Amino acid sequence: DSGVTQTPKHLITATGQRVTLRCSPRSGDLSVYWYQQSLDQGLQFLIQYYNGEERAKGNILERFSAQQFPDLHSELNLSSLELGDSALYFCASSVGSGGTDTQYFGPGTRLTVL
Amino acid sequence: GDSVTQMEGPVTLSEEAFLTINCTYTATGYPSLFWYVQYPGEGLQLLLKATKADDKGSNKGFEATYRKETTSFHLEKGSVQVSDSAVYFCALRRGFSGGYNKLIFGAGTRLAVHP
Numbered sequence: 559d560s561g562v563t564q565t566p567k568h569l570i571t572a573t574g575q576r577v578t579l580r581c582s583p584r585s586g587d588l589s590v591y592w593y594q595q596s597l598d599q600g601l602q603f604l605i606q607y608y609n610g611e612e613r614a615k616g617n618i619l620e621r622f623s624a625q626q627f628p629d630l631h632s633e634l635n636l637s638s639l640e641l642g643d644s645a646l647y648f649c650a651s652s653v654g655s656g657g658t659d660t661q662y663f664g665p666g667t668r669l670t671v672l
Numbered sequence: 673g674d675s676v677t678q679m680e681g682p683v684t685l686s687e688e689a690f691l692t693i694n695c696t697y698t699a700t701g702y703p704s705l706f707w708y709v710q711y712p713g714e715g716l717q718l719l720l721k722a723t724k725a726d727d728k729g730s731n732k733g734f735e736a737t738y739r740k741e742t743t744s745f746h747l748e749k750g751s752v753q754v755s756d757s758a759v760y761f762c763a764l765r766r767g768f769s770g771g772y773n774k775l776i777f778g779a780g781t782r783l784a785v786h787p
Contacts, residue, residue, distance in 0.1 A: 560715065560717070562715075589773065591773075591774070591775075593775075600777060600778075600779045600780065601761065601777040601780070602777075603774040603775060603776065606773060606774060613773075614773070614774050616774060648715060648716065650716075652773065654773075655773060656773055658704075658723075659773055660718060660721065661718075661773070661775060662718065663708075663715045663716040663717070664715050665714060665715040666715050
């Protein structure tokens with residue numbers, strides 16, 4: 559158990575809908591990261607937040623947005639969902655923001671878009 | 673841009689066989705390198721890491737050496753067990769202290785170990 563929690567574990571929804579994925583980092587960690595794991599794209603970095611501020615952006619679609627709250631939990635919002643958004647979404651956390659910190663991953667949220 | 677290439681799976685071995693999973697990378701500078709493992713139905717777990725050239729990461733009998741001259745970070749284990757069956761991901765880290773931090777992953781290699 560990494561100490562990173564994600565809810566829900568599974569989510570099934572329809573095209574065009576909007577969903578929110580939630581992540582709580584390990585105690586003491588200030589950075590939160592979101593990754594998408596899909597069959598065709600593999601594991602891809604989406605976005606990083608550090609203490610409420612966005613620090614890095616990867617291949618995140620404009621239909622997706624994220625935020626980190628004062629209690630350090632983070633939410634990933636996915637809107638106007640398409641079939642291709644079906645994937646496993648991982649959250650990770652680390653102590654600091656920088657290039658020497660190890661990222662610890664949560665169990666993931668499996669999103670299925672029908 | 674930065675990228676990681678892993679050998680395609682699945683890799684199927686008998687218990688106690690020797691394991692090698694190849695990983696090569698393309699990157700500027702000297703990124704840190706990682707192996708993560710994903711057991712069925714679970715998230716990613718850090719297996720081992722190396723932060724500079726010639727460093728050897730090791731954990732649970734697995735080893736990998738950061739080879740700058742060949743831009744490689746191959747994963748090895750002398751004797752695999754059925755419980756090692758999982759998907760293994762090689763990754764490099766891009767970032768700088770006080771700034772940002774992101775992992776770039778390879779496609780993953782599925783390992784199946786049979787008794």
